[in-house]
Amino acid sequence: MRSVEWLDGSIRIIDQTKLPSKLEYVQLRNAQEVAEALKSMKVRGAPLIGVVAALGLALVASNSKASERDALLREIEEAASVIRKTRPTAVNLSWAINQALDRARASTSMNEMRKNVIGLAIHMLEEDVSTNIKMGKVGAELIEDGDTVLVHCNTGTLATAGYGTAHGVLRAAWGMGKRFKVIATETRPLLQGARLTAFELKHDGIPVTLITDGMVGHVLSRRLARKVFVGADRIAANGDVCNKIGTSTIAFVAKAFGVPFYSVAPTSSIDISTPSGEMVVIEERDAREVLEIEGKRIAPEGIPVLNPAFDVTPAAYVTAIVTERGILYPPLEQSIKRILA
Known part of the structure; x- marks a missing residue:
């Protein structure tokens, strides 16, 4: 049972509002769907909130039709603003978003930005599991x-x-x-x-x-x-x-x-x-x-x-x-x- 998965252009989550009577998986395809899943607590828990927020920005980087660097950065920043407002208490949310924005802003090209934001989100997902095992x-x-x-x-x-x-x-x-x-x-x-x-x-x-x-x-x-x-x-x-x-x-x-x-x-x-x-x-x-x-x-x-x-x-x-x-x-x-x- 995996709470979240990156499917190369979409995110698959367990809808936790349906448990334990039903194990239902949901695919998220854009930042608005990610924000709704966070706000409605389809996904919850501070570490998972951070990972899903980062993956939400990775969705934007992966699926954007932007043709140049600054346009892609604006899309990522706008998505970050929407996602940040969903759950104000858990620090992992802002921590993950800030790291993704730092990577995006430091990128010198559109392709580099895509690679950096997606790579960071996947790293956060994998690192959270290894961190929890150590803990x-x-x-x-x-x-x-x-x-x-x-x-x-x-x-x-x-x-x-x-x-x-x-x-x-x-x-x-x-x-x-x-x-x-x-x-x-x-x-x-x-x-x-x-x-x-x-x-x-x-x-x-x-x-x-x-x-x-x-x-x-x-x-x-x-x-x-x-x-x-x-x-x-x-x-x-x-x-x-x-x-x-x-x-x-x-x-x-x-x-x-x-x-x-x-x-x-x-x-x-x-x-x-x-x-x-x-x-x-x-x-x-x-x-x-x-x-x-x-x-x-x-x-x-x-x-x-x-x-x-x-x-x-x-x-x-x-x-x-x-x-x-x-x-x-x-x-x-x-x-x-x-x-x-």
Whole structure:
């Protein structure tokens, strides 16, 4: 199962809104279709968002009818502007777009620009998989035989170009012969934990128990889980972790009951230009995601809705951050500076 593929002029993705009831592949042929897929969360997860954004610009470079360099550059820049607006919180999106634009602007000819933008996107796709495998091996040392691990949202193959971030740690530990159990939150409002994480863990043969988000306090207070592993959509320079809504609540409860809380993310998710989590723009999504489940309304008419997609966990509540370059321990701000130096 591959979450994304480059097909030499088009992109093939899994429509994640249809899982787990239907495994449906969709082909994207232009930047507008890429933007719609990102906005509607047909593709989601910070690393995958970055890869798909880069591939979207590769589509423009590959399929453009431009006859000279500057015209092609304008098309790529216009597409980048459209794609950039789709998901403002995940830093991987802007990181990938900025790299592609830098390559395009540095190109001296139209053919060189095509080659550079397409080559970069394919490299990002392949590198994300190798980075996740490295990260999985690094983080696997934190899991012991007999552990029960709590996870939130989805951080597996479906959130990346392959293998996964926090899920990759579980996958690596399982592959090493360690035996443990997983408790997955359902992850309201779009149920990525129930629909996607449970789907992937079952596929991997790793025992998983599903709970509602509101059960986390009970689970951690009774020591039904010994560790928490989550991903990250953006990590600020001071170590604050921006991740799926509900993450900070889990971190606060974990701290209260002495349960280690780990965030797993590639260094591309660390945004040193953002001093703290307070500076992160939090995406506010459509109210219907809260008011409806699979198109059926579950709340009275006229009820206002607050629907932020992410929240920020202060660095003080993070036990460590797992990256492909090693595990970062507090003080996280200094650890981040050291590893990115």
